[in-house]
Amino acid sequence: MFAQTLHHLVVGLTTGIATLACLCAIAAWSSNYFVGAKNARGHFDAAAYIAGIAALPLLPIAVLSGTAAMSDPASDAMSYNKFLFTGLTTGFLASMVIGRWRFGPGVWNESRLALLQVVSAVGALASITVLGSIGAKMALGESTMDMLPFWPAFDDSIIVNEWISLALFILGLAAMVAAFMLGPKVERISLN
Amino acid sequence: MRGRTLVLSTIALMLLATQGTVANPGGEGDGNRDFVCGGSCHGDPALNAPSSAIISITSGNTAFTGTAYQFDTTIEIQSISHSRILGVFLLSSTNGNGDNPEDNGWNIIQDPSGTTGNYVEVIVPTSGVVSLTWVLKAPEEVGDGNLIVAIHHGAGYEGLAYLGVSDTHSIAINPVPANLPGFAPDWSAPNYRVTGDTSPVSLVTQNATEISVEWKLEGESFSHLATVEAGEDDEWLAYLPATMGDGRIVYRVTTSNGEFDVVQPWLTMGTIPPEFDGSLMGARAQGFAGAFMIIALMVSLQGIMQPSGRKHELDQTEEVKSSEETLPEPEPVVEKTPVNEAEEYRARLVKYEEHPGLLWDPVDEEWVDDPDYGGDE
Numbered sequence: 376m377f378a379q380t381l382h383h384l385v386v387g388l389t390t391g392i393a394t395l396a397c398l399c400a401i402a403a404w405s406s407n408y409f410v411g412a413k414n415a416r417g418h419f420d421a422a423a424y425i426a427g428i429a430a431l432p433l434l435p436i437a438v439l440s441g442t443a444a445m446s447d448p449a450s451d452a453m454s455y456n457k458f459l460f461t462g463l464t465t466g467f468l469a470s471m472v473i474g475r476w477r478f479g480p481g482v483w484n485e486s487r488l489a490l491l492q493v494v495s496a497v498g499a500l501a502s503i504t505v506l507g508s509i510g511a512k513m514a515l516g517e518s519t520m521d522m523l524p525f526w527p528a529f530d531d532s533i534i535v536n537e538w539i540s541l542a543l544f545i546l547g548l549a550a551m552v553a554a555f556m557l558g559p560k561v562e563r564i565s566l567n
Numbered sequence: 568m569r570g571r572t573l574v575l576s577t578i579a580l581m582l583l584a585t586q587g588t589v590a591n592p593g594g595e596g597d598g599n600r601d602f603v604c605g606g607s608c609h610g611d612p613a614l615n616a617p618s619s620a621i622i623s624i625t626s627g628n629t630a631f632t633g634t635a636y637q638f639d640t641t642i643e644i645q646s647i648s649h650s651r652i653l654g655v656f657l658l659s660s661t662n663g664n665g666d667n668p669e670d671n672g673w674n675i676i677q678d679p680s681g682t683t684g685n686y687v688e689v690i691v692p693t694s695g696v697v698s699l700t701w702v703l704k705a706p707e708e709v710g711d712g713n714l715i716v717a718i719h720h721g722a723g724y725e726g727l728a729y730l731g732v733s734d735t736h737s738i739a740i741n742p743v744p745a746n747l748p749g750f751a752p753d754w755s756a757p758n759y760r761v762t763g764d765t766s767p768v769s770l771v772t773q774n775a776t777e778i779s780v781e782w783k784l785e786g787e788s789f790s791h792l793a794t795v796e797a798g799e800d801d802e803w804l805a806y807l808p809a810t811m812g813d814g815r816i817v818y819r820v821t822t823s824n825g826e827f828d829v830v831q832p833w834l835t836m837g838t839i840p841p842e843f844d845g846s847l848m849g850a851r852a853q854g855f856a857g858a859f860m861i862i863a864l865m866v867s868l869q870g871i872m873q874p875s876g877r878k879h880e881l882d883q884t885e886e887v888k889s890s891e892e893t894l895p896e897p898e899p900v901v902e903k904t905p906v907n908e909a910e911e912y913r914a915r916l917v918k919y920e921e922h923p924g925l926l927w928d929p930v931d932e933e934w935v936d937d938p939d940y941g942g943d944e
Contacts, residue, residue: 455850459854461854462854465858466865469858534843540848543860544853558866558870559871564874
């Protein structure tokens, strides 16, 4: 009972903060297309950066509390998909924060990097929406995505063997380390 | 006064409490129920009325002990509640309780919902006609058996329960003729099959040398013959098409041995989703793998898309900056004082001792007179 309550609390915090981060990042990118929005861009950028940093440590807490709240986690496609979409959310959100950290607030001044940042934000926002909808479907039997003319096939999942999952994990870790260690050196972008 | 208020309050609370138990207009679901369930709840003459529905039974009047028996009933009903729910009981007596057919030696193999209950709730279509089939195993004792259909439903918004009971359908239960072909006693029909499964359905018979299987999707009018292969030890493999989603297939087996041809009851088989074989560790590993791969992809793209070190061919900013850094300090500029042109001319003239009275002008390359020597020019 306590685990369920904790999960509801953490999920509310995580989705709220992560959604704020994504929406502010999208707003910061959009401000490039509005005259005189440079001041607002700074505020949106700061809000997105701080909210993104705050959401990242909350995600694993949400996963752990959700696992504790279920009697048999990952035993059905819906809960299995929650793990997969949590991974996608973490990946997109972390990419957004890393991009901002590496290039500084001037990242929005470079059109291509700004586009990459907003792609990460939209990916994270979409994953969070799906996560919330699956959770609502499991807990309440309905979700806001019911308004769609179709219900995405979240009651089915891509399941691979445990060993292949482990291999994918190691491959992903190696790819990430290689991207940081062997990729081109980046420099912070000036705000001017 | 206080006592009267207390009594009135208690009565009011009791009356309010009864609101939650007046009826179950949404039905109570399928299951095994005595008719007393419907009869007692609706037993008060002020709360019930006879139904105008016509209940007919079209099954045969003969069964063999311990063999399958198909019971078909059709209910025509014109007046039904707005929810159109109809509750149908299959009973073996009209006693009110102990009237489940299983209390009288029958065994329900399959009810109209695909389970094994004597009570089902159905939604009446707009045509007002409902056809239901129970498949039962006849009692082991020879004799006469009775089966009765009872219904209850609502109609309009009058708040009354409408009850109906069919005529008693008598069945003569005869001993099994020697060598009668049929299903093996220990065989049970599969209720469900995994979606998309095309593996054959195993049928086990006794005293049968040949069988045929016809099938149709639930609700279809025409049936199709299935391919049947003989297995080992009275086992037969019937190839029925795979079903998807909520599809239900009905099939009927005819068992033969040259002496008898016995048409068995229609059996229903539903569809269930495949068993989920994911694990918590696999889900976690896949989740982390997805996160790492996205980060790797995005970090790589960030490196590729960052502002390039190559400059535009017309951009000479760096050259200018570097040249400014390497140039020596500029000499201080001395402002020229304005001088007289005549003095300037005199200053450039050169005097030679060997040519007294003359001065050399190196600019115009000519000799001029030295004014200090006494000459005019």
